[in-house]
Amino acid sequence: MARRARRKAEETRQDVLDMAESVFRENGFSGTTIADIASALDMSPANVFKHFRSKTALAEAIAERHVETLVGTLEGIDTSLPTLERLGHFVRRLMESHLRSLRQSPCLFEIVLMTSGNEMACGRRYKELLESRFVDMVRLGADEGVYFCEDVEKTARCISACFACVLHPVFLARYKADELRTRCDEVIEFVNRSLTNPLAR
Known part of the structure; x- marks a missing residue:
């Protein structure tokens, strides 16, 4: 019973x-x-x-549920791709997933924006998953002799901050998709150039 x-x-x-x-x-x-x-x-x-x-607790539960659907997007690295294409492939795929969510459920992004002052557990989990994937990609690229990096985790946090301009809900909601795609390509090129420069270790 x-x-x-x-x-x-x-x-x-x-x-x-x-x-x-x-x-x-x-x-x-x-x-x-x-x-x-x-x-x-x-x-x-x-x-x-x-x-x-509260309504905020309800919103957080909805956001948590949608973060779970993103886990598949954030899991794994396509090692069949050349080193310099992996990062771009991952970020573009994630950004397009966010853009689809924005079109289909704009309320999700409103929830994120309206509750941004709260430290939501799902937001922390998303951030940790994202940085973990960047750690994996940087470490793999370094092992292959393509990337040069002394502190992988610090570098991953910096990469995550760079890509916030095309992955954070504030920017996704504010700019047109074509503009975001152009910016994404530019940031990918910038990050790859930085990682492949042995003098910028």
Whole structure:
């Protein structure tokens, strides 16, 4: 009986998440209240609060769910590509994934922007995953004798900061896709030039 109750609670939680994302998509994050979500679910606001203590907590859970879908994009390196193409292939693929999400669910980016003052766990996880992939690529490039780097983790953090201009929601929402693609190509070239310069170790 207890297991069934837990399952029912989890199902209700998922229903709330699904409906919240739908209402956010329709009305925007700032234009939606917990009462709106509860009404769409035909339940009381108190029942929503039982699963999520605030609208921000609900937004974070939605963002966390979407970060999970990005994990596949962030996992692994295509070692079949030449060293100097790997970084660009990875960043372009990730940027295009973000642009698709922006077109399909602009409310996700509004959530990120509206809650940017909060240190969301999913944001930290995304940042850590991203930097981890850059660490892997820099280390592999160094092992192959193409990249020159003394501190791989520090370099990966710098690379992540460089690509924020084409991966961060603020920039993705503000600039046109073609402009972002051009900027992405320029940053890729800049980073690769820096990494292949033995004097810039």
